[in-house]
Amino acid sequence: MAEEQSHLTVQVRDGATVVEFSERKILEELTIREIEAELVDLVEKTEDVKLVLNFTNVGHFSSAALGTLNKLFELVRRKGGRMILTGISPRIMDVFEITNLRKRFEIRGTVADALAAL
Numbered sequence: 001m002a003e004e005q006s007h008l009t010v011q012v013r014d015g016a017t018v019v020e021f022s023e024r025k026i027l028e029e030l031t032i033r034e035i036e037a038e039l040v041d042l043v044e045k046t047e048d049v050k051l052v053l054n055f056t057n058v059g060h061f062s063s064a065a066l067g068t069l070n071k072l073f074e075l076v077r078r079k080g081g082r083m084i085l086t087g088i089s090p091r092i093m094d095v096f097e098i099t100n101l102r103k104r105f106e107i108r109g110t111v112a113d114a115l116a117a118l
Contacts, residue, residue: 006022006034006038007022007023007031007034007035007038008021008022008035008038008039008042009022009030009118010042013111014115014118015048015050015118016050016051016114016115016118017042017046017049017050017051017052017071018052018054019039019042019051019052019053019054020054020056020057021035021053021054021055021057021058022057023035023057023058024057024058024059024060025058025059025060026058026060026061026062027060027061027062027065028066029064029073030067030090032041032064032068033060035065035068036068036071036072039068039072040071040072040075041112043072043075043076043079043081044075046079048081049076049079049080049081049082049083050081050082050118051072051076051081051082051083051084052083052084052085052111052114052115052118053069053083053084053085053086053088054087054111055085055086055087055088055089055092056086056087057061057087058087058089058092059091059092060090060091060092061092061095063095063099066095066099066101069085069101069105070101070104073105074106082106082118083105084106084107084108084118085095085105085106085107085108085114086107086108086109086110086111086113086114086115087109087110087111088107088115093107
């Protein structure tokens with residue numbers, strides 16, 4: 001069953017929390033803060049954190065949103081969990097490469113690939 005939040009669709013699949021972004025563009029500061037609050041709340045409520053962030057719908061992504069991903073990654077790591085990113089477009093992947101964050105995050109092609117890795 002999917003739970004609709006303002007910027008996210010959240011499902012539990014195969015023991016993992018799969019988050020799909022509703023926003024096509026994650027650029028506005030207010031939107032980024034709201035997404036961050038939703039994701040932090042989700043992680044804090046989860047005991048055994050296995051988080052898959054699906055970027056299939058996202059076409060544009062700001063550097064401030066990268067900061068949110070870093071914060072989320074640290075929170076998941078502190079809880080002993082795992083976070084995998086999926087569905088990243090070539091344009092957004094370029095941002096990960098340029099900022100050298102490709103090495104920090106575990107990235108898989110599809111949600112199915114991420115679930116299999118968990």
